[in-house]
Amino acid sequence: MEYRPLGRSGLNVSVISIGTWAIGGENWGKVDDQDSIAAIREAIDQGVNFIDTADIYGKGHAEEIVAQAIEGRRHEVIIATKVGNRWNERGEVWPDCSYDYIMQAVQASLKRLRTDYIDVYLIHRPDPNTPIQETMRALEKLYRDGVVRAVGVSRYSREQIEEAQRCLDLHVAQYPLSIFRRKEITPILPFCRGHNIGVMAYAPLAKGLLTGKFDENTTFPENDLRAHSPMFQGEAFKRRLEAVDKLKPIAAKYGKTLAQLAINWNLCQPGVTTALVGVKTPAQVAENVGGAGWRLSPEDLKAIDEIVAGLTDLDK
Numbered sequence: 001m002e003y004r005p006l007g008r009s010g011l012n013v014s015v016i017s018i019g020t021w022a023i024g025g026e027n028w029g030k031v032d033d034q035d036s037i038a039a040i041r042e043a044i045d046q047g048v049n050f051i052d053t054a055d056i057y058g059k060g061h062a063e064e065i066v067a068q069a070i071e072g073r074r075h076e077v078i079i080a081t082k083v084g085n086r087w088n089e090r091g092e093v094w095p096d097c098s099y100d101y102i103m104q105a106v107q108a109s110l111k112r113l114r115t116d117y118i119d120v121y122l123i124h125r126p127d128p129n130t131p132i133q134e135t136m137r138a139l140e141k142l143y144r145d146g147v148v149r150a151v152g153v154s155r156y157s158r159e160q161i162e163e164a165q166r167c168l169d170l171h172v173a174q175y176p177l178s179i180f181r182r183k184e185i186t187p188i189l190p191f192c193r194g195h196n197i198g199v200m201a202y203a204p205l206a207k208g209l210l211t212g213k214f215d216e217n218t219t220f221p222e223n224d225l226r227a228h229s230p231m232f233q234g235e236a237f238k239r240r241l242e243a244v245d246k247l248k249p250i251a252a253k254y255g256k257t258l259a260q261l262a263i264n265w266n267l268c269q270p271g272v273t274t275a276l277v278g279v280k281t282p283a284q285v286a287e288n289v290g291g292a293g294w295r296l297s298p299e300d301l302k303a304i305d306e307i308v309a310g311l312t313d314l315d316k
Protein backbone atom coordinates (compact mmCIF):
# COMPACT_ATOMS: atom_id res chain seq x y z
CA MET A 1 0.00 0.00 0.00
CA GLU A 2 1.14 3.55 -0.66
CA TYR A 3 0.61 6.38 1.83
CA ARG A 4 0.37 10.14 1.40
CA PRO A 5 0.22 13.05 3.84
CA LEU A 6 -3.37 14.22 4.35
CA GLY A 7 -2.78 17.91 3.71
CA ARG A 8 -1.13 19.57 6.68
CA SER A 9 -2.96 17.38 9.19
CA GLY A 10 0.17 15.42 10.15
CA LEU A 11 -1.74 12.21 9.31
CA ASN A 12 -0.32 9.82 6.73
CA VAL A 13 -3.15 7.96 5.00
CA SER A 14 -3.33 5.02 2.61
CA VAL A 15 -4.08 6.07 -0.98
CA ILE A 16 -7.01 3.67 -0.85
CA SER A 17 -9.50 4.34 1.89
CA ILE A 18 -12.65 2.39 2.51
CA GLY A 19 -16.17 3.74 2.71
CA THR A 20 -18.96 2.43 4.91
CA TRP A 21 -22.11 3.99 3.46
CA ALA A 22 -23.39 0.61 2.22
CA ILE A 23 -22.22 -1.02 5.46
CA GLY A 24 -24.77 1.18 7.25
CA GLY A 25 -27.31 -1.29 5.87
CA GLU A 26 -29.72 1.18 4.26
CA ASN A 27 -30.00 2.15 0.56
CA TRP A 28 -27.70 -0.54 -0.88
CA GLY A 29 -29.79 -3.73 -1.01
CA LYS A 30 -28.70 -6.70 1.08
CA VAL A 31 -25.83 -6.12 3.50
CA ASP A 32 -24.45 -8.65 5.98
CA ASP A 33 -22.85 -7.25 9.15
CA GLN A 34 -20.40 -10.16 9.45
CA ASP A 35 -19.24 -9.54 5.86
CA SER A 36 -18.91 -5.84 6.66
CA ILE A 37 -16.75 -6.51 9.70
CA ALA A 38 -14.63 -8.99 7.75
CA ALA A 39 -14.26 -6.45 4.92
CA ILE A 40 -12.96 -3.75 7.24
CA ARG A 41 -10.54 -6.20 8.86
CA GLU A 42 -9.33 -7.39 5.46
CA ALA A 43 -8.66 -3.78 4.49
CA ILE A 44 -6.54 -3.19 7.59
CA ASP A 45 -4.66 -6.44 6.93
CA GLN A 46 -3.96 -5.18 3.39
CA GLY A 47 -2.43 -1.94 4.70
CA VAL A 48 -5.47 0.33 4.43
CA ASN A 49 -5.34 2.66 7.43
CA PHE A 50 -8.10 5.11 6.50
CA ILE A 51 -11.77 4.31 7.15
CA ASP A 52 -14.56 6.69 6.24
CA THR A 53 -17.92 6.63 7.95
CA ALA A 54 -20.69 9.05 8.98
CA ASP A 55 -23.20 9.20 11.78
CA ILE A 56 -26.03 9.08 9.23
CA TYR A 57 -24.90 5.83 7.53
CA GLY A 58 -27.51 3.41 8.80
CA LYS A 59 -28.38 6.08 11.39
CA GLY A 60 -25.48 5.11 13.64
CA HIS A 61 -25.14 1.51 12.48
CA ALA A 62 -22.05 1.99 10.30
CA GLU A 63 -20.13 3.67 13.13
CA GLU A 64 -21.04 0.76 15.42
CA ILE A 65 -19.83 -1.78 12.84
CA VAL A 66 -16.55 0.13 12.44
CA ALA A 67 -16.09 -0.01 16.23
CA GLN A 68 -16.61 -3.79 16.22
CA ALA A 69 -14.26 -4.31 13.28
CA ILE A 70 -11.39 -2.32 14.78
CA GLU A 71 -11.67 -3.64 18.31
CA GLY A 72 -8.12 -3.92 19.66
CA ARG A 73 -6.73 -2.18 16.55
CA ARG A 74 -7.76 1.44 17.15
CA HIS A 75 -4.12 2.60 16.91
CA GLU A 76 -3.80 1.09 13.41
CA VAL A 77 -6.54 3.18 11.82
CA ILE A 78 -7.42 6.74 10.99
CA ILE A 79 -11.17 7.20 11.25
CA ALA A 80 -13.03 9.89 9.38
CA THR A 81 -16.63 10.48 10.38
CA LYS A 82 -19.15 13.13 9.42
CA VAL A 83 -21.85 15.27 10.94
CA GLY A 84 -24.61 17.42 9.53
CA ASN A 85 -27.40 15.07 8.54
CA ARG A 86 -29.71 15.00 11.54
CA TRP A 87 -32.45 12.38 11.96
CA ASN A 88 -35.29 11.49 14.26
CA GLU A 89 -37.06 8.28 15.31
CA ARG A 90 -39.49 8.60 12.42
CA GLY A 91 -36.55 8.29 10.02
CA GLU A 92 -36.77 11.89 8.80
CA VAL A 93 -33.40 13.41 7.84
CA TRP A 94 -32.53 17.09 7.56
CA PRO A 95 -29.36 19.23 7.46
CA ASP A 96 -28.15 20.64 10.77
CA CYS A 97 -24.64 22.08 11.09
CA SER A 98 -25.40 24.36 14.01
CA TYR A 99 -22.83 24.71 16.82
CA ASP A 100 -25.07 23.08 19.42
CA TYR A 101 -26.00 20.11 17.24
CA ILE A 102 -22.37 19.41 16.29
CA MET A 103 -21.37 19.43 19.97
CA GLN A 104 -24.11 16.92 20.72
CA ALA A 105 -23.53 14.74 17.61
CA VAL A 106 -19.78 14.39 18.16
CA GLN A 107 -20.40 12.85 21.58
CA ALA A 108 -22.82 10.33 20.03
CA SER A 109 -20.24 9.42 17.33
CA LEU A 110 -17.48 8.96 19.93
CA LYS A 111 -19.74 6.63 21.88
CA ARG A 112 -20.76 4.54 18.86
CA LEU A 113 -17.16 4.35 17.64
CA ARG A 114 -16.05 3.44 21.18
CA THR A 115 -13.16 5.87 21.06
CA ASP A 116 -12.14 9.05 22.87
CA TYR A 117 -10.94 10.90 19.76
CA ILE A 118 -11.92 11.19 16.11
CA ASP A 119 -9.05 11.48 13.63
CA VAL A 120 -10.89 13.38 10.91
CA TYR A 121 -14.21 15.19 11.48
CA LEU A 122 -16.05 16.37 8.41
CA ILE A 123 -19.11 18.49 7.75
CA HIS A 124 -21.20 16.13 5.60
CA ARG A 125 -22.91 18.72 3.44
CA PRO A 126 -23.76 22.42 3.45
CA ASP A 127 -26.60 23.46 5.74
CA PRO A 128 -28.56 26.37 4.23
CA ASN A 129 -29.90 27.33 7.67
CA THR A 130 -26.59 27.74 9.53
CA PRO A 131 -23.93 30.37 8.78
CA ILE A 132 -20.64 28.70 7.78
CA GLN A 133 -18.90 30.78 10.46
CA GLU A 134 -20.98 29.12 13.17
CA THR A 135 -20.24 25.61 11.82
CA MET A 136 -16.51 26.36 11.65
CA ARG A 137 -16.58 27.72 15.21
CA ALA A 138 -17.73 24.25 16.34
CA LEU A 139 -14.98 22.48 14.37
CA GLU A 140 -12.36 24.85 15.73
CA LYS A 141 -13.45 24.22 19.32
CA LEU A 142 -13.34 20.43 18.85
CA TYR A 143 -9.92 20.67 17.20
CA ARG A 144 -8.54 22.95 19.91
CA ASP A 145 -9.86 20.64 22.65
CA GLY A 146 -8.21 17.60 20.99
CA VAL A 147 -11.53 15.80 20.47
CA VAL A 148 -10.77 15.66 16.74
CA ARG A 149 -7.32 15.62 15.11
CA ALA A 150 -8.23 17.10 11.75
CA VAL A 151 -11.24 18.91 10.32
CA GLY A 152 -12.80 19.30 6.92
CA VAL A 153 -15.85 19.68 4.74
CA SER A 154 -17.67 17.66 2.12
CA ARG A 155 -19.63 18.81 -0.91
CA TYR A 156 -19.20 22.54 -0.19
CA SER A 157 -19.22 24.69 -3.33
CA ARG A 158 -16.05 26.60 -4.21
CA GLU A 159 -17.50 29.74 -2.59
CA GLN A 160 -18.49 27.83 0.54
CA ILE A 161 -15.11 26.15 1.00
CA GLU A 162 -13.37 29.50 0.50
CA GLU A 163 -15.54 30.99 3.24
CA ALA A 164 -14.85 28.03 5.54
CA GLN A 165 -11.10 28.35 4.94
CA ARG A 166 -11.29 32.04 5.90
CA CYS A 167 -12.66 30.93 9.31
CA LEU A 168 -10.10 28.18 10.06
CA ASP A 169 -7.40 26.12 8.34
CA LEU A 170 -9.11 23.07 6.88
CA HIS A 171 -7.15 19.82 6.68
CA VAL A 172 -9.44 17.77 4.45
CA ALA A 173 -12.09 18.04 1.75
CA GLN A 174 -14.29 15.20 0.48
CA TYR A 175 -15.94 15.20 -2.97
CA PRO A 176 -17.26 12.70 -5.52
CA LEU A 177 -14.93 11.73 -8.37
CA SER A 178 -14.96 8.95 -10.93
CA ILE A 179 -14.32 8.44 -14.63
CA PHE A 180 -18.05 9.26 -15.00
CA ARG A 181 -18.35 12.06 -12.44
CA ARG A 182 -15.98 15.01 -12.34
CA LYS A 183 -17.73 18.37 -12.21
CA GLU A 184 -18.12 18.89 -8.44
CA ILE A 185 -14.44 18.39 -7.63
CA THR A 186 -12.94 20.19 -10.64
CA PRO A 187 -13.11 23.74 -9.18
CA ILE A 188 -12.08 22.43 -5.74
CA LEU A 189 -8.84 20.59 -6.58
CA PRO A 190 -6.73 23.69 -7.40
CA PHE A 191 -8.03 25.42 -4.27
CA CYS A 192 -7.07 22.42 -2.11
CA ARG A 193 -3.64 22.19 -3.73
CA GLY A 194 -3.09 25.90 -3.06
CA HIS A 195 -4.02 25.58 0.62
CA ASN A 196 -2.48 22.15 1.23
CA ILE A 197 -5.86 20.57 2.01
CA GLY A 198 -6.00 16.76 1.68
CA VAL A 199 -8.61 15.42 -0.75
CA MET A 200 -10.72 12.30 -0.27
CA ALA A 201 -12.14 11.56 -3.74
CA TYR A 202 -15.14 9.30 -3.24
CA ALA A 203 -17.13 6.76 -5.26
CA PRO A 204 -14.45 5.88 -7.86
CA LEU A 205 -16.50 2.85 -8.95
CA ALA A 206 -19.58 4.91 -9.86
CA LYS A 207 -21.54 2.76 -7.38
CA GLY A 208 -20.27 -0.48 -8.90
CA LEU A 209 -20.86 0.46 -12.56
CA LEU A 210 -17.12 0.75 -13.20
CA THR A 211 -16.45 -2.79 -11.97
CA GLY A 212 -17.95 -4.19 -15.18
CA LYS A 213 -20.23 -6.54 -13.22
CA PHE A 214 -23.52 -5.14 -14.55
CA ASP A 215 -25.24 -5.69 -17.89
CA GLU A 216 -28.43 -4.46 -19.54
CA ASN A 217 -30.49 -7.08 -17.70
CA THR A 218 -29.28 -6.07 -14.25
CA THR A 219 -32.05 -4.94 -11.93
CA PHE A 220 -31.81 -3.59 -8.39
CA PRO A 221 -34.13 -4.20 -5.43
CA GLU A 222 -36.32 -1.32 -4.25
CA ASN A 223 -34.10 -0.74 -1.21
CA ASP A 224 -31.04 -0.20 -3.44
CA LEU A 225 -30.52 3.44 -4.43
CA ARG A 226 -29.33 2.29 -7.86
CA ALA A 227 -32.94 1.31 -8.63
CA HIS A 228 -33.66 5.05 -8.91
CA SER A 229 -30.30 6.57 -9.88
CA PRO A 230 -30.41 8.18 -13.38
CA MET A 231 -27.09 6.55 -14.34
CA PHE A 232 -28.65 3.10 -13.99
CA GLN A 233 -31.77 3.71 -16.11
CA GLY A 234 -32.62 2.94 -19.74
CA GLU A 235 -30.52 4.49 -22.50
CA ALA A 236 -28.17 6.28 -20.04
CA PHE A 237 -27.31 2.94 -18.42
CA LYS A 238 -26.90 1.20 -21.80
CA ARG A 239 -24.49 3.84 -23.14
CA ARG A 240 -22.38 3.70 -19.99
CA LEU A 241 -22.26 -0.09 -20.09
CA GLU A 242 -20.93 0.19 -23.66
CA ALA A 243 -18.25 2.63 -22.50
CA VAL A 244 -17.30 0.32 -19.61
CA ASP A 245 -16.80 -2.50 -22.15
CA LYS A 246 -14.42 -0.29 -24.11
CA LEU A 247 -12.36 0.35 -20.96
CA LYS A 248 -11.74 -3.36 -20.44
CA PRO A 249 -8.80 -3.71 -22.89
CA ILE A 250 -7.02 -0.80 -21.20
CA ALA A 251 -7.27 -2.52 -17.81
CA ALA A 252 -6.19 -5.84 -19.39
CA LYS A 253 -3.01 -4.22 -20.79
CA TYR A 254 -1.85 -3.68 -17.20
CA GLY A 255 -3.12 -7.06 -16.00
CA LYS A 256 -5.67 -5.22 -13.86
CA THR A 257 -9.42 -5.46 -13.36
CA LEU A 258 -11.81 -2.66 -14.30
CA ALA A 259 -12.36 -1.77 -10.62
CA GLN A 260 -8.59 -1.42 -10.21
CA LEU A 261 -8.39 0.78 -13.31
CA ALA A 262 -11.22 3.00 -12.05
CA ILE A 263 -9.58 3.42 -8.63
CA ASN A 264 -6.18 4.12 -10.20
CA TRP A 265 -7.77 6.76 -12.44
CA ASN A 266 -8.85 8.68 -9.30
CA LEU A 267 -5.31 8.43 -7.91
CA CYS A 268 -3.90 9.87 -11.15
CA GLN A 269 -5.86 13.14 -10.76
CA PRO A 270 -3.54 15.89 -9.44
CA GLY A 271 -4.45 16.93 -5.90
CA VAL A 272 -6.22 13.71 -4.90
CA THR A 273 -4.81 12.22 -1.68
CA THR A 274 -6.90 9.06 -1.41
CA ALA A 275 -9.49 7.18 -3.46
CA LEU A 276 -12.40 6.48 -1.14
CA VAL A 277 -14.12 3.30 -2.25
CA GLY A 278 -17.19 1.69 -0.72
CA VAL A 279 -17.09 -2.01 0.11
CA LYS A 280 -19.36 -4.75 1.42
CA THR A 281 -17.17 -7.89 1.40
CA PRO A 282 -13.54 -8.98 1.96
CA ALA A 283 -13.34 -10.13 -1.68
CA GLN A 284 -14.18 -6.60 -2.88
CA VAL A 285 -11.49 -5.17 -0.61
CA ALA A 286 -8.91 -7.68 -1.86
CA GLU A 287 -9.61 -6.59 -5.44
CA ASN A 288 -9.78 -2.87 -4.73
CA VAL A 289 -6.41 -2.57 -3.00
CA GLY A 290 -4.93 -3.58 -6.37
CA GLY A 291 -5.96 -0.11 -7.57
CA ALA A 292 -2.78 1.22 -5.95
CA GLY A 293 0.90 0.54 -6.64
CA TRP A 294 0.90 1.23 -10.39
CA ARG A 295 -0.02 4.11 -12.70
CA LEU A 296 -2.07 4.57 -15.86
CA SER A 297 0.02 6.20 -18.60
CA PRO A 298 -0.84 9.71 -19.90
CA GLU A 299 -1.85 8.09 -23.23
CA ASP A 300 -4.29 5.74 -21.50
CA LEU A 301 -5.72 8.56 -19.38
CA LYS A 302 -6.41 10.38 -22.65
CA ALA A 303 -7.93 7.25 -24.21
CA ILE A 304 -10.25 6.90 -21.19
CA ASP A 305 -11.40 10.53 -21.60
CA GLU A 306 -12.21 9.85 -25.26
CA ILE A 307 -14.21 6.71 -24.43
CA VAL A 308 -16.42 8.53 -21.92
CA ALA A 309 -16.70 11.84 -23.79
CA GLY A 310 -20.31 13.05 -23.52
CA LEU A 311 -21.13 10.49 -20.82
CA THR A 312 -19.81 12.25 -17.70
CA ASP A 313 -21.68 14.09 -14.96
CA LEU A 314 -25.19 12.81 -15.56
CA ASP A 315 -25.55 12.06 -11.86
CA LYS A 316 -25.57 15.07 -9.55
Ligand SMILES: NC(=O)c1ccc[n+]([C@@H]2O[C@H](COP(=O)([O-])OP(=O)(O)OC[C@H]3O[C@@H](n4cnc5c(N)ncnc54)[C@H](OP(=O)(O)O)[C@@H]3O)[C@@H](O)[C@H]2O)c1
Binds near residue numbers: 206259
Ligand atom coordinates in the same frame (compact mmCIF):
# COMPACT_ATOMS: atom_id res chain seq x y z
N1 LIG B 1 -19.38 12.91 1.61
C1 LIG B 1 -20.45 12.42 1.05
O1 LIG B 1 -21.49 13.06 0.96
C2 LIG B 1 -20.39 11.01 0.50
C3 LIG B 1 -21.35 10.59 -0.45
C4 LIG B 1 -21.24 9.31 -0.95
C5 LIG B 1 -20.22 8.45 -0.52
N2 LIG B 1 -19.33 8.89 0.44
C6 LIG B 1 -18.28 7.96 0.97
O2 LIG B 1 -17.57 7.42 -0.12
C7 LIG B 1 -17.65 5.98 -0.09
C8 LIG B 1 -17.58 5.43 -1.51
O3 LIG B 1 -18.70 5.81 -2.28
P1 LIG B 1 -19.88 4.80 -2.68
O4 LIG B 1 -19.83 3.67 -1.73
O5 LIG B 1 -21.11 5.59 -2.80
O6 LIG B 1 -19.53 4.33 -4.16
P2 LIG B 1 -18.40 3.44 -4.86
O7 LIG B 1 -17.18 3.41 -4.04
O8 LIG B 1 -18.27 3.94 -6.25
O9 LIG B 1 -19.10 2.01 -4.94
C9 LIG B 1 -19.11 1.15 -3.85
C10 LIG B 1 -19.97 -0.07 -4.13
O10 LIG B 1 -19.50 -0.78 -5.28
C11 LIG B 1 -19.58 -2.20 -5.05
N3 LIG B 1 -18.19 -2.71 -5.09
C12 LIG B 1 -17.10 -2.26 -4.40
N4 LIG B 1 -15.99 -2.92 -4.75
C13 LIG B 1 -16.36 -3.82 -5.68
C14 LIG B 1 -15.65 -4.81 -6.44
N5 LIG B 1 -14.34 -4.97 -6.31
N6 LIG B 1 -16.36 -5.56 -7.31
C15 LIG B 1 -17.68 -5.40 -7.45
N7 LIG B 1 -18.41 -4.49 -6.78
C16 LIG B 1 -17.75 -3.70 -5.90
C17 LIG B 1 -20.23 -2.39 -3.67
O11 LIG B 1 -21.66 -2.44 -3.80
P3 LIG B 1 -22.46 -3.73 -4.37
O12 LIG B 1 -21.71 -4.95 -3.92
O13 LIG B 1 -23.83 -3.59 -3.80
O14 LIG B 1 -22.48 -3.56 -5.87
C18 LIG B 1 -19.89 -1.07 -2.98
O15 LIG B 1 -20.79 -0.75 -1.95
C19 LIG B 1 -18.95 5.71 0.69
O16 LIG B 1 -19.01 4.38 1.20
C20 LIG B 1 -18.87 6.78 1.74
O17 LIG B 1 -17.97 6.37 2.78
C21 LIG B 1 -19.39 10.15 0.93
